[in-house]
Amino acid sequence: MANAQVPAYEAARVSKCKMPGVVAYTFDDGPYIYNDQLLEILKKKNVVATFYLVGQMVNKTLQQQGSLKKMLEHGHQLASHTYTHSNLDLMTEAEMKSEISRTSDVMFANSGVRPRYMRAPEGRCADACTKVMKELGLVISYWNVDTNDWRHVGEKTPALAVQKSMEEINRVIVQGSNPATDSFILLQHEIHPFSVEHLADVVIDAILKKGYRFVSMEECIGEPAYLEGSVVPTTATTAPVTPTATSSTGIPATTTGAGAGTGTGTGAGAGAGTGTGGVTVPTTSAAKGDNGAGVKSAAGWSLSLTAAAAALGLALF
Template sequence: MFCSGERIITYFLVIVPLSTLALPQKTLNKTLDDPSIWSPFKNDFDLERISNSQKKTGKASVQTNSLVSYSQPQLSTVPIYTSCSAPNAFSLTFDDGPSAFSSDLDGLMGYAGSKASYFINGNNVGCIYDYADLLKQRFINGHLIGSHTWSHPVLTECSYETIHNELALLENAMIKILGVKPLYFRPPYGAYNDLVLQVLAERGYKGLILWNQDLKDSDSVPQGSPEMIEAFKTFPSQSISLSHETMKTTVAEVMPLAIPDLKSKGYNLISAAACLNQGTNSSEWYTYVQEPSTRDDSWRCS
């Protein structure tokens, strides 16, 4: 899925004689379709009590010579991570699932006694609700489950509202299935901008996790399993590797050899949050919302 168009905000500098400001500020707000235009004015102002010589502070600047002006609020953001900080750590991360190969991958991780990080979609290769039991088991087993949006769009081509919606749909599904909301995010295609970071901050995310080693298993012409296995042998400690649980070759041919090789080097295969020193307890990776829901007619993707 691709988003088109950009969110364009136009700011106007309006010169208004004070004698025409007959309506109170709160009344004016009710006539606006977009209340965020007036977000800097969160408090009531008495225009007559603010003189031109008085020092102005904050997000709003009000003068009594008929000039009303304000600046755009400063954008919020979240940290961006590309590699582990914990010594000897290695984080295997898998995007785009769940899929038909996910159960086999979880079996490999369990057999190795290692933890992975799964950045999942809601409705991409498959529907998240069809894999509810698998996600519950991942959660119980201590793997990190992060957001990768609902439908895998290019977020840099999406509007503010669409970005919020892509995150909210996936969050709502995880709340239904697991009772928790994710706190870590990976953007599809690794594409993000200031608007994406702002929305993540507004929704309470703790970090955007990228990678510093790419298996290239989802390229238009993906590497073969021998090349991918050899690539893993060159990945140093403190790496965050990118691969995809939707790729049969990755799950069936590469990981059964790569995981033992990484462990033989003494690497600790832990979640991305743990390798970033963001906590080893899964309770630190999510916001608890409610008890998991019982499956009903809302558990569907279309």
Template sequence: MLANNLAAGVVLLVSSAAALPTMSPLEYVKRAVSPGVIIQKCTNPGMLALAYDDGPYTYTSQLVDILDKGGAKGTFFWTGTLYGCIYNQANAVKKAFASGHQVASHSWSHQRMGSMNANQIRTEMTRVEDALVNLVGVKPAYMRPPYLDTGGQFLSTMKSMNYKVITNDIDSGDWNNRSPQQSQQEFQRAGAGGMGHIPLMHEVYPGTVNTLTPWLINWAKQNNLKLVTVAECLGDAQGMYQPGNFTPTTGPFRC
């Protein structure tokens, strides 16, 4: 009887496995990157995703040059109006995109979206979408919420809009007057092992651009880490933008 039960169990397992769709490991990873779900770190080891908030700003073009020289790809979570109108930084936006860096959303006006209703949240996101379509022809599929506020109707709205929600697993603390040297200690404390890191950094601070970023490029090389976009560190390089062809509106563009 026991032998018959075991045999039946084996047949059931084999039949169930045969009924499952065959997927490569990469496809399994891609399915794990779900819209409206908070993602804090990479799913691929050996990677570091340099991710910057609050721009575009005065230092964007310079930061792109530093990343390009170091063979690094970064992710820019941009706002519409926090540090001036995004359209006033059109050249820097186009330069970052043309260099192969990931452009993503940080909302239009950098407000706490956890306190907003769904319509207000949608407006914050669609205005950034419109700007990026007008400037570089794409709508982002990735975003990082201002103040990392994911409460209220925020996550359900992001899911309905097909946005992957990124936070962080390392905080550089540059927003809290932490020096680049103090920020470096946070990376050293986290270490280079395990799944890759997604840090919280801001491109609006010269210390982050001119001191911390070059140090991170060297630190990554010393630890055999590949410097990639957030989407790539999640095995989702093909999904960093919303699907479809988008037509820019007629200028002039204003915030």
């Protein structure tokens, strides 16, 4: 699906999937330093996820910049969580549009895709916001089950934090749902070490055991993941792709490692200095099996609050 021609959309406020038996696993607030570790966990479990990224996080470090292509290589979906992670309901229309366009530009510059799915910080997107997002052709993504992982970073041990973060999942999905009739959009965050290191595995096992299948938001909702002008993966390959060097402007140099040669996009041109020609997006890896690599701890438990604060400077949803 390269350069998908995207028709005018009805904006949607979505909080569950269109078909039963599936769970869209969504991670907010990245890209952050635990992203590599999370990708390995998801790969080991053969689970797809959707990442709602904060625009201002992308250019923080080369690692975070490189995470966008890695997530696409692993077959995951990228989505927008605005640029500054501020309350959209307190903004003017122009400010809201800037939040979306700046995020779209930085994601395009670093991955070749412009996301169609957005999630408002703290889920705050009232009528004025909804109208703007609809004009922009975006899918406003909510959720119907929440780990509330950010509430539990201060627990004494990771095990306790996992236990508390599983309470709603256990109540709503494990005990209170039926895969024959129900579907879920599940909210988690990639900026809390316990959530990546300890919680993700437990969540995945519980949901698979209940009989659900993990899907991307694109499959969950049935609308394309990316806006016109995006160059999205089309060809399966097992060739590893390493992040390319970046120019002085922070824009990736031409990709050479993906091997699929799909770099014929019609760049939308809104990105700073991206000029014409789409960025070649790395192809989706066909190798989803367990590579046997152990998952290493990225940070000590005691760093969780510091890390979260460092991520965005405030408590996050």
